[in-house]
Amino acid sequence: MTNTIRVEDMQPIARGAAMLGTGGGGDPHLGRLLAEAALREHGDVELVALADLPDDAVVVPVAMMGAPTVMVEKLPTVEQLEGAVRSICTYLGVTPTHIGCMEAGGVNSTLPVVAAAKLGLPLLDADGMGRAFPELQMVLPTLVGARATPMSITDEKGNSGVLDTVDNHWAERIARSVTIDMGCSAMVSLYVMTGAVAKAGMVPATLSLCRELGELAAPGHAGAVSAVVERLGGRQVFVGKVVDVQRRTVTGFARGDAEIQGLDECAGSTGRLRFQNEHIIVEVDDELQVTAPDLIIVLDAETGEPITTEGMRFGHRVRVIAAPCDERWHSPEGIALVGPRYFGYDTDPLRWHGKAGDA
Amino acid sequence: MTNTIRVEDMQPIARGAAMLGTGGGGDPHLGRLLAEAALREHGDVELVALADLPDDAVVVPVAMMGAPTVMVEKLPTVEQLEGAVRSICTYLGVTPTHIGCMEAGGVNSTLPVVAAAKLGLPLLDADGMGRAFPELQMVLPTLVGARATPMSITDEKGNSGVLDTVDNHWAERIARSVTIDMGCSAMVSLYVMTGAVAKAGMVPATLSLCRELGELAAPGHAGAVSAVVERLGGRQVFVGKVVDVQRRTVTGFARGDAEIQGLDECAGSTGRLRFQNEHIIVEVDDELQVTAPDLIIVLDAETGEPITTEGMRFGHRVRVIAAPCDERWHSPEGIALVGPRYFGYDTDPLRWHGKAGDA
Numbered sequence: 001m002t003n004t005i006r007v008e009d010m011q012p013i014a015r016g017a018a019m020l021g022t023g024g025g026g027d028p029h030l031g032r033l034l035a036e037a038a039l040r041e042h043g044d045v046e047l048v049a050l051a052d053l054p055d056d057a058v059v060v061p062v063a064m065m066g067a068p069t070v071m072v073e074k075l076p077t078v079e080q081l082e083g084a085v086r087s088i089c090t091y092l093g094v095t096p097t098h099i100g101c102m103e104a105g106g107v108n109s110t111l112p113v114v115a116a117a118k119l120g121l122p123l124l125d126a127d128g129m130g131r132a133f134p135e136l137q138m139v140l141p142t143l144v145g146a147r148a149t150p151m152s153i154t155d156e157k158g159n160s161g162v163l164d165t166v167d168n169h170w171a172e173r174i175a176r177s178v179t180i181d182m183g184c185s186a187m188v189s190l191y192v193m194t195g196a197v198a199k200a201g202m203v204p205a206t207l208s209l210c211r212e213l214g215e216l217a218a219p220g221h222a223g224a225v226s227a228v229v230e231r232l233g234g235r236q237v238f239v240g241k242v243v244d245v246q247r248r249t250v251t252g253f254a255r256g257d258a259e260i261q262g263l264d265e266c267a268g269s270t271g272r273l274r275f276q277n278e279h280i281i282v283e284v285d286d287e288l289q290v291t292a293p294d295l296i297i298v299l300d301a302e303t304g305e306p307i308t309t310e311g312m313r314f315g316h317r318v319r320v321i322a323a324p325c326d327e328r329w330h331s332p333e334g335i336a337l338v339g340p341r342y343f344g345y346d347t348d349p350l351r352w353h354g355k356a357g358d359a
Numbered sequence: 360m361t362n363t364i365r366v367e368d369m370q371p372i373a374r375g376a377a378m379l380g381t382g383g384g385g386d387p388h389l390g391r392l393l394a395e396a397a398l399r400e401h402g403d404v405e406l407v408a409l410a411d412l413p414d415d416a417v418v419v420p421v422a423m424m425g426a427p428t429v430m431v432e433k434l435p436t437v438e439q440l441e442g443a444v445r446s447i448c449t450y451l452g453v454t455p456t457h458i459g460c461m462e463a464g465g466v467n468s469t470l471p472v473v474a475a476a477k478l479g480l481p482l483l484d485a486d487g488m489g490r491a492f493p494e495l496q497m498v499l500p501t502l503v504g505a506r507a508t509p510m511s512i513t514d515e516k517g518n519s520g521v522l523d524t525v526d527n528h529w530a531e532r533i534a535r536s537v538t539i540d541m542g543c544s545a546m547v548s549l550y551v552m553t554g555a556v557a558k559a560g561m562v563p564a565t566l567s568l569c570r571e572l573g574e575l576a577a578p579g580h581a582g583a584v585s586a587v588v589e590r591l592g593g594r595q596v597f598v599g600k601v602v603d604v605q606r607r608t609v610t611g612f613a614r615g616d617a618e619i620q621g622l623d624e625c626a627g628s629t630g631r632l633r634f635q636n637e638h639i640i641v642e643v644d645d646e647l648q649v650t651a652p653d654l655i656i657v658l659d660a661e662t663g664e665p666i667t668t669e670g671m672r673f674g675h676r677v678r679v680i681a682a683p684c685d686e687r688w689h690s691p692e693g694i695a696l697v698g699p700r701y702f703g704y705d706t707d708p709l710r711w712h713g714k715a716g717d718a
Contacts, residue, residue, distance in 0.1 A: 091450070091521075159529050162450075170518050177536040200538040 012214025024278035025106015025132030057195030061100030066185030105132030141201030151190035224304030234323030371573025384465015417555030420459030433479030464491030500560030510549035522644030583663030593682030
C-alpha cells in the first residue's frame with residue numbers, strides 16, 4: 001500500500017505531533033510551515049512502513065536539538081537540514097535510502113518531512129520513542145545498541161560539526177554544548193542505521209498516528225478529546241484552569257511546573273504538571289497520577305487543541321490526558337534512561353495501570 | 360643542512376618553550392616526557408626549515424587545547440594526538456607531509472614532536488605565533504586568511520569531533536565548549552595548510568629558537584638570564600620577590616595576577632603581572648611597562664629557569680624580562696586579535712621601544 005504525505009496532511013500531522021510531544025518537543029507549527037513549503041516545491045513524500053523496510057536500507061534521521069523556548073524565535077532553514085544530512089552521509093561514505101524521524105512528538109515529526117521532500121527520499125513511518133523526550137540518548141534504538149554518532153550538527157550561520165563519541169550520553173553532552181554555542185537550537189543528523197536496526201529499535205507507524213490524531217482533533221470536531229483518548233488507549237486525568245506556570249530555561253532546557261485548579265468533575269482538587277521540555281509528572285492533590293515514560297498530554301478543554309508547555313497561560317481551561325508509552329520503555333533499561341529519577345524527581349515510575357514501583 | 364630533534368634535545372626545547380610560553384601555554388615538562396618516550400621508540404624527528412618547505416606540502420598542526428591548570432593533572436596520550444591528526448586527514452582526504460606547531464610557547468612546542476615521531480613525519484621548524492596565546496584564532500596565519508577549520512578534537516576517553524566553522528572566532532568558541540565537556544583539555548588538529556600558506560603566515564625557526572634558549576639557560580649556566588635577554592633582543596623589566604598570586608579558572612582559562620616586591624636595583628618598587636593563561640601586562644609602581652603582544656617572561660632570578668603562571672609561588676625570587684614579538688602582531692589586525700583590550704584591559708598596547716599608543 002502506498003502512503004504519501006501531501007501538503008494537506010501537514011496540519012493534522014502537526015496537531016497530532018503536538019499531542020505526542022506531551023507538552024514539549026518544540027512547536028510543530030513552525031516545522032509544518034517549512035514542510036508545506038518543501039512539499040509544494042518538491043512534491044509529495046512517500047511514507048514507508050517499518051515492516052516494508054529492506055534490511056540493508058540506510059536510514060538517516062534528522063532532528064532539531066535545543067530548547068523549545070528558543071525554537072519559536074529561531075527558525076531552522078531547509079539548507080541547514082539538508083546540510084546536516086549531507087554532512088553525515090559524506091562523513092560516513094553512505095548514500096541514504098530513507099529519511100528517519102527520531103521523535104514523533106513536536107517539531108521533530110515535521111522536520112524529517114522537509115528533508116525528505118528536499119532530498120527526494122522516502123520517509124520511514126516510525127520514530128525512535130513514540131513521543132518526545134528532551135535528550136538525544138532517550139530513544140529506543142539506544143536500548144538495542146544503536147549509536148547516536150557519528151552525528152552531524154549545523155547552525156543557520158554555516159557552522160557545522162561531526163561528533164563521534166564513546167556512547168550516546170556523551171553524544172548528548174557534547175552536542176548539547178555545541179547547540180548552546182549555536183544559539184540554543186541546531187539541526188542534527190544522528191542514529192544513521194540500517195533497515196534491520198530500525199526494525200529492531202524503532203516504534204512503528206507513529207507518523208501515521210500523528211496524522212490520525214490530528215484528524216480526530218480537527219477544528220470543530222465535537223468529542224475530539226474523547227476520540228483522542230480512545231485512539232491512544234488512554235484516560236482523562238484532570239480537567240481545570242491553569243492558575244500558575246513557572247518556567248525557566250536551564251542549561252538549554254525549559255524546566256518548570258504548572259498548577260491547575262479543578263473544574264467540573266475535578267472541582268475542589270488541584271492538579272500539578274512538572275515538566276522538563278516535556279511533561280514528566282502529573283499529580284492531583286499531591287498524589288502521583290502518571291509519570292514518564294507514559295504520555296501526559298494537555299489539551300484545550302473545548303477544542304482538543306494540544307497545548308505545549310511554553311504555550312500554557314494563566315486562565316487556559318485544559319484537559320490533562322494520559323496514555324501508555326511503548327512497552328519497551330518500562331524495561332529496567334528504559335526506566336534508567338527516561339524514568340522520573342533521571343529527571344530529578346525522587347519517585348519510582350508508575351505503571352500505566354496506576355500501581356507504583358513494579359516497573 | 361639536516362636538522363633533527365633527538366631525545367637529548369627535548370630538555371632544552373622544553374625549557375626554551377616555557378620561556379616563549381610567557382607564563383602560559385601549559386607546562387612543557389609533561390610534553391617533554393611524552394616526546395622523549397616517542398623519540399626513543401620511533402627515532403629522531405627531522406626538523407624542516409620554513410624556507411625549505413615545498414609550496415604543495417600538506418602541513419598538519421597538532422596542539423593541546425584547554426586550561427594549563429588542568430593540563431598538569433590530565434596528561435594527553437600518544438593515541439589521542441595521533442587520532443587528532445588521522446581524523447582531520449581522513450575528513451579532508453589528504454595525506455600529511457609535515458607536522459606543524461601552532462604555538463612554540465609551552466606544551467604545544469613539544470606535542471607536535473610526539474605526533475611527528477609516532478607518525479614518522481618531518482616537523483616544520485616554525486609556529487603560528489612565536490610565543491603562546493590563549494585562544495585558537497590568535498595565530499598569524501589568521502591574518503593571512505588561513506582557516507582553523509575543518510579541525511579535529513579528541514579526548515582521552517575516545518570521544519572525537521570535526522568542526523567546520525564560518526571563521527576562526529567561531530572555531531574557538533565551539534571548540535572551547537567541547538574542550539570543557541572533554542574535561543578542560545583536549546587534543547586538536549587544526550589550520551591544515553599548504554606549504555605556500557605556511558610560508559606566508561608562520562613564524563620561522565621558533566622550535567630551533569626554543570632549543571637554543573634552553574641551552575643558553577641550561578642548569579648551572581652562569582649568566583643564563585642575560586644570555587637569554589640578549590638572544591631575544593629583550594630587556595630586564597623587574598627583579599623581586601613574589602608576595603601575592605591570585606588565580607582563578609574562568610570559562611576554561613587560568614586568569615589572575617601576581618604582585619612582586621622589588622629587590623636589588625628595583626628595591627622599593629612594586630611589580631604587577633596580569634595574566635590570562637599567559638602574561639598580558641607588566642606594571643611597575645602602577646605604570647605600564649610592557650603589554651601583549653610583546654613577550655613577558657618570568658625567570659628564576661638565580662637559575663634562569665622559566666616559571667609558569669601556575670608555578671608562581673609566594674617567596675619566588677624572579678626576574679621579569681620582556682622581548683619584542685613578531686612585528687606582524689603590531690599591525691592593526693594583529694592588535695585586534697591579541698592586544699590588551701581583547702583581554703579586557705583598558706589600555707592601548709605599548710610598542711616594544713616603550714612609547715604608548717603608536718601601534
